[in-house]
Amino acid sequence: MEKLKDENEWGELALSYSILSDLCKTKAAVLLEEEDVNLEEVNDWKMRSEHYKRLEKDTILKLETEELERGVKTDEESLFAESDTKIKKERKIDDIFDDPGFLEF
DSSP: OHHHHHTTOHHHHHHHHHHHHHHHHHHHHHHHHSSSOOHHHHHHHHHHHHHHHHHHHHHHHHHHHHHHHHHHHHHHHHHHHHHHOOOOOOOOHHHHHHOHHHHHO
């Protein structure tokens, strides 16, 4: 987790938190199926699951914020770059239909 934080790998970190949250939920469910149920231990696993779920949400928010900031910077840079040249490539309808990405859209 610390390595992912240091490298700003927010997507991978959010996925890790999600997996940990799911594992904690599973552990709580397994403990509930035992004959001698320790509710304190079950609640502890549920609280851990909720903790990791909150960390996942915070990490996703951080990722979205970073992507938004990066997108704004990219848009500003591209606006300035496009203002220098006003040449646009002519697109024909056949070019669009031949593009495999169009079919996926």
